[in-house]
Amino acid sequence: MAGSDSQPKKATPPKPAVNAPRKPLQVMHISRKTDKEIIDKESSKKDTSDQSKVKKFDEKIVVEEDKLTKVKYDIGQLDITLSQKGISYYDKKKLGCPNLSY
Secondary structure, three states: OHHHHOOOOOOOOOOOOOOOOOOOOOOOOOOOOOHHHHHHHHHHHHHHHHHHHHHHHHHHHHHHHHHHHHHHHHHHHHHHHHHHHHHHHHHHHHHOOOOOOO
């Protein structure tokens, strides 16, 4: 058993082929942003949020203007109606109708 006292041999890694293509190294590209780029990015985010706020505000203004336009139209129609009734009242008064009430 003298031969069994020897230590086991270490495993050797496989040797790469001499002409085998190698895998490219994976390199992570890290770039620094300048302060101006950071400020520009933040300001563009603010601009878009400001634009959406302005758009919502403009839509509210348009709704209110539509309401006012409708009220003005209704007032105009009432004025027309009252004018026509006034004219007919005065016409009847000229003719001498006794059944006129205020």
